[in-house]
Amino acid sequence: MIAIKASIKGDGVMKIMLDAGHGYNTAGKRSPDGMEEYEFNRKVALFAKDFLDSYQNITVYFAHSDDVDVPLKQRTDSANHLKVDAYVAIHANAYGNKWNDAGGIETYVYPTKPKEAVDLAQKIQKYLVMLTGLRNRGVKTADFHVLRETNMTAVLAECGFMTNQKEAALMHTEAYQKTCAEAIVKALAEQYHLVKKQPATAPPTSTGLYKVQIGAFKDKQNAEDLVKRLKADGYDAVIDFVEK
Numbered sequence: 387m388i389a390i391k392a393s394i395k396g397d398g399v400m401k402i403m404l405d406a407g408h409g410y411n412t413a414g415k416r417s418p419d420g421m422e423e424y425e426f427n428r429k430v431a432l433f434a435k436d437f438l439d440s441y442q443n444i445t446v447y448f449a450h451s452d453d454v455d456v457p458l459k460q461r462t463d464s465a466n467h468l469k470v471d472a473y474v475a476i477h478a479n480a481y482g483n484k485w486n487d488a489g490g491i492e493t494y495v496y497p498t499k500p501k502e503a504v505d506l507a508q509k510i511q512k513y514l515v516m517l518t519g520l521r522n523r524g525v526k527t528a529d530f531h532v533l534r535e536t537n538m539t540a541v542l543a544e545c546g547f548m549t550n551q552k553e554a555a556l557m558h559t560e561a562y563q564k565t566c567a568e569a570i571v572k573a574l575a576e577q578y579h580l581v582k583k584q585p586a587t588a589p590p591t592s593t594g595l596y597k598v599q600i601g602a603f604k605d606k607q608n609a610e611d612l613v614k615r616l617k618a619d620g621y622d623a624v625i626d627f628v629e630k
């Protein structure tokens with residue numbers, strides 16, 4: 387429990403910004419069969435927000451928007467302004483623009499390798515590889531805007547190659563989008579010791595009554611006398627006959 391408190395700052399709410407790379411008009415990478423990267427990234431971000439909402443004391447922000455393509459500077463400015471605790475950029479990779487065998491998962495941190503970012507990146511990489519079963523390309527460094535211009539722990543995950551026919555087919559599916567989201571959230575939960583909300587269906591802690599036996603008599607009249615006195619004093623007393 388101490389670890390949980392230590393990881394939650396200020397007002398006790400952990401702020402996480404999810405950044406689905408690119409936008410509808412700056413589509414990013416694309417697959418040879420016409421899927422645009424933003425379409426995949428935004429779905430993973432949506433599912434990740436759903437998963438994060440099942441944890442206590444978390445506020446999730448999106449750096450991107452479906453209404454307007456948010457420039458990179460605006461994304462990192464808002465992360466810095468909101469003082470979010472962690473920034474996770476979600477992307478998909480490509481190698482060239484034709485189908486080929488390049489494939490797998492990689493996660494990026496800034497070249498100075500800030501320790502917290504490396505820790506988070508390694509966890510994201512671990513869970514993405516574990517849950518997707520794709521090739522592990524490792525944690526890498528890159529001078530990306532979102533890693534350089536953010537003041538907080540920031541990582542960028544590349545969730546497979548859009549130019550790999552097998553991986554692109556996976557990216558089309560909600561199951562794979564959810565799997566990537568789940569991996570990212572598992573990593574965040576592990577890094578920041580996030581605690582699940584109590585399920586709504588959990589039984590209330592106590593609805594029962596505790597009863598205290600205050601006498602045992604062989605003679606019924608003695609028992610009835612005690613009940614009479616207790617009732618006079620305002621207690622709800624009953625006789626419980628136990629056969630010997």
Ligand SMILES: [Zn+2]
Binds near residue numbers: 407408477478
């Ligand atoms: Zn991208």
